């Protein structure tokens with residue numbers, strides 16, 4: 001038998017927000033398709049016209065683009081199964097629903113909103129009522145249906161669920177799942193506005209678009225028997241179901257619960273704003289529910305494609321750990337070339353130095369090993385712009401053998417030496433200060449500690465004395481060393 005080409009689809013509803021859970025679904029769909037030589041499709045599910053959000057589709061395109069999940073078919077790139085926006089497919093669904101009606105597998109329901117509201121109200125106290133529809137219109141006589149249709153009574157089309165027996169389906173991750181049919185509501189397929197429900201449209205579209213693997217969050221597991229019954233009703237092949245585990249967040253008391261805003265940012269754009277790199281986010285979320293065969297954590301998207309396999313997906317809930325994400329981000333930042341780092345960091349450098357031309361290379365060299373998010377940069381480098389207030393006892397350091405007296409002497413000697421210099425590079429500063437320490441017969445640290453304190457006004461700094469001097473430039477460096485000296489002499 002000829003193997004079908006694998007086709008997966010990412011089918012977001014344009015809500016204006018890309019939750020990390022949705023992005024993970026997109027990523028796994030992409031990885032399943034690409035690791036099996038298949039096709040990755042983007043389909044926009046906008047049948048819920050009341051929930052449409054302006055600009056929401058652009059957010060979907062931008063996110064996929066930023067993380068490199070390139071779709072092979074979709075609204076913007078086309079493809080042979082289009083249109084790829086459900087609202088543009090509106091006329092496709094109704095005939096399929098009518099077909100089910102004519103075969104007795106679906107029916108017109110004329111119940112008014114008032115009747116349904118009253119139904120729910122009256123059954124409030126009834127534990128045996130599942131909250132669904134009471135099948136009032138399921139067996140209306142044909143003449144009655146024709147009359148109501150003829151009178152133009154608004155209607156929906158509902159699926160006629162079997163009342164007896166059970167439905168079993170297989171999920172690659174969760175195994176075989178059986179549900180009693182009597183628990184299944186006669187769900188709406190076509191709404192009174194003529195639009196299909198998500199539950200109906202996704203089945204029709206997945207079939208018409210030849211989707212082989214349906215990948216989605218496990219919150220859809222309980223709806224899957226209904227989808228299965230639709231495939232059966234039409235006599236269509238059921239796709240391979242791949243449901244993904246929940247993503248949890250860590251609570252303060254150590255317990256976990258479904259990831260939400262109170263755990264931290266849950267949207268892709270918010271994480272980007274916080275300073276995480278797109279490739280970090282992709283790498284990290286790949287591991288939320290999938291375990292690579294080898295013991296390794298860092299993967300580029302291409303490496304994920306090469307290593308991904310469905311059997312590595314686990315059903316146990318995955319915990320979104322922000323500290324771990326930050327660690328990943330630091331690793332990605334360190335792996336950048338110097339130029340890449342500077343390009344990324346420049347907007348943050350510019351927040352502190354809007355127009356000054358600094359020695360960006362030196363600045364990068366002291367920041368790249370330390371930064372875990374670019375958003376930390378402005379605060380980390382503000383001491384280079386404005387010398388912080390600091391007390392004289394910062395000059396006292398046991399390990400460097402410095403005290404208030406010898407620090408003053410070191411600063412005086414350093415100023416004299418630095419005044420003479422023309423070449424203000426890290427190397428020349430290094431050579432000059434090391435030679436000075438030798439000449440004065442002190443440990444390097446005894447000279448460099450007070451110089452760094454005076455230059456930075458802080459005890460803990462990114463980079464050492466020479467780098468800080470090099471970034472400050474000659475004039476500012478000497479000015480700061482004088483301020484330090486005055487503090488010591490006061």
Ligand code: GLU
Pocket residue numbers: 010011012013045198202215216217
């Ligand atoms: N439109 C649905 C959502 O955004 C898609 C679910 C599915 O992948 O089938 O949740």
